[in-house]
Amino acid sequence: MSEITLRVNGETHTLDVDPSTPLLYVLRNDLGLRGPRFGCGLAQCGTCTVLMDGRAIRSCNRPVSRSTGEITTLEGLPENGELHPVQQAWIDEQVPQCGYCQNGQILTAAALLSYSPNPSDDEIREGMNRVLCRCMTYYRIQSAVKRAAEAMAEGEDR
Amino acid sequence: MSGGRQVPTALGDALARWGGTTSRRDFLKTSGLFVFGVSGVGVAGAGRWGFGTEPSGGESSEPASYPDPDFLQLDSWLVVHEDGTATFYVGKTDGGQGTGTATQQMMCDELDLAFDQARVVMGRTDMTVDQGGSGGSDAIERDAMVGRRIAAEARRVLLEMASERLGVPVEGLSVSEGVISLRDDPARTVTYGELIGGGRFDVALTGGNINATTGVASIKPVQDLKLVGQSIPRYDIPGKVDASLEWAVDVRLPGMVHARNVRPPFAGATLSAIDELSVRDLPGFIRVVSEGNYVAVVCEREEQAIEAAERLVVEWEKPATAPFPASDDLFDYMRSAERVPGSGGRGAARAQGDPDGALASAATVVEAAYDIPFHGHTAIGPAHALADPSDGQMTIYTNDMKPYSHRTGIAEFLGMDPEQVRVIWMDGPQLYGRTAADDAGFEAAYLARELGRPVRVQWMRHEETAWDTKGPAFAIDLRGGLDADGNVVALDYRGRIANYAHVGYNQARTVLIAQLMGFRPERPSPGGGRGPDEMYYIPNRRQETRAVRFPLAFETPLRTGNLRDPNGPQTTFAGESFIDELAAAAGADPVEFRLRLLRGATDDDEAFRRARSIAVVEAAAEAYGWDARPSPGTVGSGRVLTGRGIAYAYRARTTIAVIAEVEVNRETGRVWVRRMVCAHDCGLVINPNSLESTIQGNLLHGISRTLYEEVRFDGEKVTSVDWRTHPTLTHMDTPEQIDVVMVNGDPNPDRPDLRPYGAGEPSHRPVPAAIANAIYDATGVRMRRLPLRPERVLEELGYAGL
Numbered sequence A: 001m002s003e004i005t006l007r008v009n010g011e012t013h014t015l016d017v018d019p020s021t022p023l024l025y026v027l028r029n030d031l032g033l034r035g036p037r038f039g040c041g042l043a044q045c046g047t048c049t050v051l052m053d054g055r056a057i058r059s060c061n062r063p064v065s066r067s068t069g070e071i072t073t074l075e076g077l078p079e080n081g082e083l084h085p086v087q088q089a090w091i092d093e094q095v096p097q098c099g100y101c102q103n104g105q106i107l108t109a110a111a112l113l114s115y116s117p118n119p120s121d122d123e124i125r126e127g128m129n130r131v132l133c134r135c136m137t138y139y140r141i142q143s144a145v146k147r148a149a150e151a152m153a154e155g156e157d158r
Numbered sequence B: 001m002s003g004g005r006q007v008p009t010a011l012g013d014a015l016a017r018w019g020g021t022t023s024r025r026d027f028l029k030t031s032g033l034f035v036f037g038v039s040g041v042g043v044a045g046a047g048r049w050g051f052g053t054e055p056s057g058g059e060s061s062e063p064a065s066y067p068d069p070d071f072l073q074l075d076s077w078l079v080v081h082e083d084g085t086a087t088f089y090v091g092k093t094d095g096g097q098g099t100g101t102a103t104q105q106m107m108c109d110e111l112d113l114a115f116d117q118a119r120v121v122m123g124r125t126d127m128t129v130d131q132g133g134s135g136g137s138d139a140i141e142r143d144a145m146v147g148r149r150i151a152a153e154a155r156r157v158l159l160e161m162a163s164e165r166l167g168v169p170v171e172g173l174s175v176s177e178g179v180i181s182l183r184d185d186p187a188r189t190v191t192y193g194e195l196i197g198g199g200r201f202d203v204a205l206t207g208g209n210i211n212a213t214t215g216v217a218s219i220k221p222v223q224d225l226k227l228v229g230q231s232i233p234r235y236d237i238p239g240k241v242d243a244s245l246e247w248a249v250d251v252r253l254p255g256m257v258h259a260r261n262v263r264p265p266f267a268g269a270t271l272s273a274i275d276e277l278s279v280r281d282l283p284g285f286i287r288v289v290s291e292g293n294y295v296a297v298v299c300e301r302e303e304q305a306i307e308a309a310e311r312l313v314v315e316w317e318k319p320a321t322a323p324f325p326a327s328d329d330l331f332d333y334m335r336s337a338e339r340v341p342g343s344g345g346r347g348a349a350r351a352q353g354d355p356d357g358a359l360a361s362a363a364t365v366v367e368a369a370y371d372i373p374f375h376g377h378t379a380i381g382p383a384h385a386l387a388d389p390s391d392g393q394m395t396i397y398t399n400d401m402k403p404y405s406h407r408t409g410i411a412e413f414l415g416m417d418p419e420q421v422r423v424i425w426m427d428g429p430q431l432y433g434r435t436a437a438d439d440a441g442f443e444a445a446y447l448a449r450e451l452g453r454p455v456r457v458q459w460m461r462h463e464e465t466a467w468d469t470k471g472p473a474f475a476i477d478l479r480g481g482l483d484a485d486g487n488v489v490a491l492d493y494r495g496r497i498a499n500y501a502h503v504g505y506n507q508a509r510t511v512l513i514a515q516l517m518g519f520r521p522e523r524p525s526p527g528g529g530r531g532p533d534e535m536y537y538i539p540n541r542r543q544e545t546r547a548v549r550f551p552l553a554f555e556t557p558l559r560t561g562n563l564r565d566p567n568g569p570q571t572t573f574a575g576e577s578f579i580d581e582l583a584a585a586a587g588a589d590p591v592e593f594r595l596r597l598l599r600g601a602t603d604d605d606e607a608f609r610r611a612r613s614i615a616v617v618e619a620a621a622e623a624y625g626w627d628a629r630p631s632p633g634t635v636g637s638g639r640v641l642t643g644r645g646i647a648y649a650y651r652a653r654t655t656i657a658v659i660a661e662v663e664v665n666r667e668t669g670r671v672w673v674r675r676m677v678c679a680h681d682c683g684l685v686i687n688p689n690s691l692e693s694t695i696q697g698n699l700l701h702g703i704s705r706t707l708y709e710e711v712r713f714d715g716e717k718v719t720s721v722d723w724r725t726h727p728t729l730t731h732m733d734t735p736e737q738i739d740v741v742m743v744n745g746d747p748n749p750d751r752p753d754l755r756p757y758g759a760g761e762p763s764h765r766p767v768p769a770a771i772a773n774a775i776y777d778a779t780g781v782r783m784r785r786l787p788l789r790p791e792r793v794l795e796e797l798g799y800a801g802l
């Protein structure tokens, strides 16, 4: 065990954990967050996704000692009490079925749109490709990403 | 809630919603609404652990008990609060297909409440009546219809109360959004809340079983329903999007510990020794628990349990005989294996006319064999549960889709009185049949009792992919005969299904932990299996299905359970591919050919299935813009070949036709389903958007099973263990366009008693055949073995010289 400092959703946490502990378990079990979930532990599925310094990363195989950036989980995505446009698009398109994978889908989409605000259909497919959904909500996810992109573009215009 | 146990937030919310001064349990208890049952007899040795005599935590108190809410009491189903809102207690679970929202729509409509004036609580064995949980796509077709009758009865009683209070006959009253007013004097009103708010109806219902439960009121004609038919946004979605919803994976209790299982490395292996020293010094280590071939490690923290389970040194003995053939030899094995006596089951057989004679005299005979491998559930989130053994009771937090059998199964397994066991369903990863035999809850409960502390179990990915319940493999042989005019005169279908000892619903002797501990069902299921469900008129036919078994029937990673539309995609793949083969032999357009077979019959079936079959085939063809011509089309010379194929089926009373348009890359072997059309008739549609979402999921899951999914195994173990060795559909494979057409093919489409039919699974089944038929249309090559990964497609195209 040793002291680890984490920046999560704008707050600083100091924890006494084994530095090799995967970030996922610290977020879930020590910080009580629900967004990132265990799916594979192998960096293959994306259910454990969080943003680190704005990039979508997988928390299931990232040691907490190497999680030194600014971490944002699904809980931290809304700004000023308002849902992120991606979250709103997810509701408008009624995307989730079971919803287990949607943490990874939403955060990956948010990251994608932050560096590619107006993605083509192919860019959406490729950008989202490594996030799996076994309820197969891909079709609605792709529509929702487009809807979010439009909403964000409109927001900028205003 | 009793005993001062912690209530997870979501459940606290559910309770708070009730808003009364007493808890739901007290409410039911004081009103005598619980039914007291008899104690169970333990499978895993009743009383062996001496549980129940010593409360594990907190002050000792009377053991909690959770009797069943009595379904013959209106108050068990529905509560109207002081503010006029209502809570509906529904004994079902919602796997994300929107059945909760749809049930709320239906019940609000009957009760004349706005959608937002009600809430639904689902799947808690201590609070909701036993409607069996989910399965069989029956939530709306059957159970929500009970809900409608209950809500209608509540409305009737409330109107009578208002009539008395206002001194006006019921006929002189009208209701809107929970406010009753005089027709003649709309200013005079009384609200539901004022009439009964927080109080009991004390109204007895009738019905020989829960599905027949009814009051005396009748339900409204379809034309009077206002919320039914609207795409009301699902109530569960916001909490799934902002992480506010508490899932079964999220529940944390004070003092809880984490467990991970250690599975046999070979199917049928026997445990010979455990070296506990290999993990004893690991941080957080608490205990190794083992019985028979079941092994688990318990640690303080989750990552510690994962590491300890990896590091634990266990010696296993391989079985003397190979447990099953390798997946490469599966279909040869299945075709030569002996049939299990008594297998096949109802619905598998069909016999009419003289198929052998008709085949012998047919102008053309077509024969084909189809092979479908085992399919895994491979849920995105592995099996998990948290069990709390405090105060002499057992509470299991789970996403088990059938909480009631989970409860009785666990009670039986542990030798507890079912009334001391409570199962709380919460949201979780997809169910689709997997959580109808939810191993993790049994494991958590067993370990919690062993440890005397709350224990959380979650399976690892390799464990879930290798050891979850499987959809059975099929080997299907078909023969068909055409007369000189291209009419089908005979059809002979013989299926073999690897489905011996199919696990039941949360049975105490068939869940994996029980099998590994050495328990066996008294009578293993011989293995059922349906044939394809269609309404074709073919004068001479035979259809039979028999199960085959492997040397290892128990403790096997190939144990079969229900997987979304069990049997449907497999048998329809064979049946509807073969109809296409016959159409091609007859030189007929595949749509025309099917319509001819459907129109050939004169009798109709239950719920006008034949008329509604014709309607969906026609609607799909029209929506797609189908040009009538035989398949294959002209096979182009380019790199990418395109084609379209259709398949049709019914499931129960729902009829479906699916058209797939594919691109086949003949250099890479990749198949892309570019467009899909699904025409769907499930009678009355409750929530079109939510239904469309469910259908889209069925279609894409169908594409995944067609193109990618296969459980692979060598002669001793399953080798599909993660997303590399068990690929699934991804974003890249998603069709460019999906059109869902809701059809109402009822001969009297405006009937006031139009019913909803099950829609959760039916649209899954025609997908594999539609894709294979489209590939044939594109290439002239018939794909008869799933899955159609690029290697296989290239190989098949190669054989055909393409």
Ligand code: FES
Pocket (backbone or CB within 6 Å): A037, A038, A039, A040, A041, A042, A043, A044, A045, A046, A047, A048, A049, A058, A059, A060, A061
């Ligand atoms: S759980 Fe991290 S990628 Fe699957």
Ligand code: FES
Pocket (backbone or CB within 6 Å): A096, A097, A098, A099, A100, A101, A102, A132, A133, A134, A135, A136, A137, B096, B380, B429, B430
């Ligand atoms: S919504 Fe269920 S896994 Fe994606």
